[in-house]
Amino acid sequence: MRMAKESLFVAFVCLWLAWIGLTGSLNLQELAVGAIVAAFVAVVSYEFLFQGGMREKFEPERWGYALAYVPAYIWAELKAHASVIYLILHPRMPIKPGIVRVPTELRSDFGITGLANAITMTPGTLSVDVSEEGSSLYVHWIDVKAVEPEQTSRQIAWPFERFLRRIFR
Amino acid sequence: MIEIIAYILLGIGAACALIGAMGIVRLPDVYNRIHAQTVVVVGGVIVMLLGASVLEGLSSYTLKALIIALFLFLTNPVGSHAIARAAHKSGVKLWRRSVADKLKEEKP
Amino acid sequence: MILLGVLVIIFGACLFCALRAALGPTAPDRVVAIDALVSLMIGALVLLGVYYRAPIYLDVALVYAFLAFLGTLAIAKYLEGRGIET
Numbered sequence: 500m501r502m503a504k505e506s507l508f509v510a511f512v513c514l515w516l517a518w519i520g521l522t523g524s525l526n527l528q529e530l531a532v533g534a535i536v537a538a539f540v541a542v543v544s545y546e547f548l549f550q551g552g553m554r555e556k557f558e559p560e561r562w563g564y565a566l567a568y569v570p571a572y573i574w575a576e577l578k579a580h581a582s583v584i585y586l587i588l589h590p591r592m593p594i595k596p597g598i599v600r601v602p603t604e605l606r607s608d609f610g611i612t613g614l615a616n617a618i619t620m621t622p623g624t625l626s627v628d629v630s631e632e633g634s635s636l637y638v639h640w641i642d643v644k645a646v647e648p649e650q651t652s653r654q655i656a657w658p659f660e661r662f663l664r665r666i667f668r
Numbered sequence: 669m670i671e672i673i674a675y676i677l678l679g680i681g682a683a684c685a686l687i688g689a690m691g692i693v694r695l696p697d698v699y700n701r702i703h704a705q706t707v708v709v710v711g712g713v714i715v716m717l718l719g720a721s722v723l724e725g726l727s728s729y730t731l732k733a734l735i736i737a738l739f740l741f742l743t744n745p746v747g748s749h750a751i752a753r754a755a756h757k758s759g760v761k762l763w764r765r766s767v768a769d770k771l772k773e774e775k776p
Numbered sequence: 777m778i779l780l781g782v783l784v785i786i787f788g789a790c791l792f793c794a795l796r797a798a799l800g801p802t803a804p805d806r807v808v809a810i811d812a813l814v815s816l817m818i819g820a821l822v823l824l825g826v827y828y829r830a831p832i833y834l835d836v837a838l839v840y841a842f843l844a845f846l847g848t849l850a851i852a853k854y855l856e857g858r859g860i861e862t
Binding site: 517520521523524573576580583584587588592594595596597598599600615616617619621622623624626627628637639641645646 | 688689695700729735744745753756762767768769772
Binding site: 675678679680681683684685686687688689690692693696698701702704705708709712714716717720725728729732733735736739740743744746747750751752754755757760 | 778779781782785786788789790792793794795796802804805807808809811812815816817818822823825826831834835837838841844845848849851853854855856
């Protein structure tokens with residue numbers, strides 16, 4: 500019961516902040532209407548938004564790793580963009596596309612979703628499918644350097660998995 | 669100074685958008701074109717939105733532009749993944765010179 | 777001035793995407809091209825909002841982004857159950 504109240508409150512605050520960002524004014528009437536709407540939506544949907552306790556979501560260690568994830572992610576994006584732009588602009592287009600299997604150690608749903616999204620967001624790699632037991636991703640790679648699962652895991656997933664396995668335990 | 673940073677970001681975004689669009693035309697099959705589309709969206713449009721919000725300074729305009737950038741950032745990989753999965757399930761073949769298709773071998 | 781130059785470059789990129797959407801041998805090709813085109817139009821709308829000093833363009837861009845995402849997911853779901861045709 501106590502847990503439900505906490506997650507209800509967090510959902511309400513997030514939704515209200517989104518409302519304030521979208522209307523872009525601090526008028527008292529707008530704030531009141533936003534509070535009513537956010538309270539209604541939070542009551543309807545907090546069960547789907549947050550599962551499990553609230554305490555463990557605010558551990559400083561996880562937020563520290565999440566902050567350290569940002570520059571590593573931007574660096575990976577820059578490298579991937581440079582390589583894909585080189586491949587596109589090269590007159591003979593030296594691409595070697597193929598679908599490889601990438602095993603992962605992550606088990607939680609959020610962790611696998613985050614890894615698949617990060618892999619898709621970096622150009623050059625695109626997650627096509629997830630195997631049923633959730634232990635590996637099938638990734639389309641524009642420049643296949645290795646087919647063996649250990650090599651693909653080290654080259655594609657490790658830069659993100661290193662942080663994600665600490666953030667989403 | 670702030671304006672120069674904003675114009676540099678806008679220039680990078682425009683260049684990435686143009687190169688990505690060329691990639692969408694040049695690359696040989698659906699899966700490769702999705703890589704080029706990611707270059708258009710992430711390197712092009714999101715960087716341009718960041719440049720526009722740096723140019724505008726702190727206001728409600730900036731906040732809304734950043735919300736649009738965050739929304740594109742969260743939804744683009746979901747859409748790309750859905751299209752790639754649908755293409756593979758409905759039987760779109762890989763390019764004839766692809767080196768491997770583990771998905772077809774291991775999950776027919 | 778620089779904003780107008782950037783808008784012209786975006787227009788050129790839109791032409792490339794429209795070319796692929798017209799050529800695209802399979803349906804997913806067209807969807808990918810049109811998705812890129814919609815994203816470019818969102819960027820163009822935000823820049824027009826800066827150029828004309830009119831914040832209403834941003835609301836249009838936000839709703840456009842929502843609708844494009846829903847449309848992409850719906851088409852993907854439809855293609856998944858159908859099998860390949862042109």
